[in-house]
Amino acid sequence: MSESFVPVTIPPAYREASTIELLIGRCLSGEEEAYVEVYNHYARPIYRLCYSILQHREDAEEVTQDTFEYAFRRIDNYNASRSAFKTWLYQIAMSRCRNKRRRKWLPTIALSQLLRDRLVDDNVVHSDDKLHLDERQQMVWAALGQLSTKLRETAVLRYYESLTYSEIGKILAIPPKTAESRMRLAHKALAQLLEEDFGQSESGGLHNA
Numbered sequence: 001m002s003e004s005f006v007p008v009t010i011p012p013a014y015r016e017a018s019t020i021e022l023l024i025g026r027c028l029s030g031e032e033e034a035y036v037e038v039y040n041h042y043a044r045p046i047y048r049l050c051y052s053i054l055q056h057r058e059d060a061e062e063v064t065q066d067t068f069e070y071a072f073r074r075i076d077n078y079n080a081s082r083s084a085f086k087t088w089l090y091q092i093a094m095s096r097c098r099n100k101r102r103r104k105w106l107p108t109i110a111l112s113q114l115l116r117d118r119l120v121d122d123n124v125v126h127s128d129d130k131l132h133l134d135e136r137q138q139m140v141w142a143a144l145g146q147l148s149t150k151l152r153e154t155a156v157l158r159y160y161e162s163l164t165y166s167e168i169g170k171i172l173a174i175p176p177k178t179a180e181s182r183m184r185l186a187h188k189a190l191a192q193l194l195e196e197d198f199g200q201s202e203s204g205g206l207h208n209a
Contacts, residue, residue: 052156143193151186
């Protein structure tokens, strides 16, 4: 009896990783188009991350560009056996965000300003639908700005980027358990801020981590 053929389904994540590895190889070979493809693939999530941390459009755009310039200059240092390329890129972006915050004091965005103005101009190249927030989301956003740097970074990576604690740990250079602990503290702090400032009903805008 002949053996039946069983098709093998390749997980999307594996296919993406293979594609990125090929792109990096092309970059290392000096192919300019490959750099453009890498940028187009990651520019939106990197901008979203920077904007969520800095809460300032122009600063986020600057840090996004700086992140890619730095990454492309040092792409030969990327080690696929140590982390995914996305994780490596997020590490660079987070470091650049911290440097930006040290160089420039950024005041917390007031809720009245958030409710009055659009957070992102429609003409921004890397704008994302998640950044066009409704009223409740804007309340969460304002509360996020009141967290300490460590808790805000963790909350952004968890809430807005939907990363695992293992991925967050690699990006922030902390153990996954520490990332999970920080997320619990961030969730508790956000819930308290929303309850104090906007009423008990608004705390429902958060989901458990």
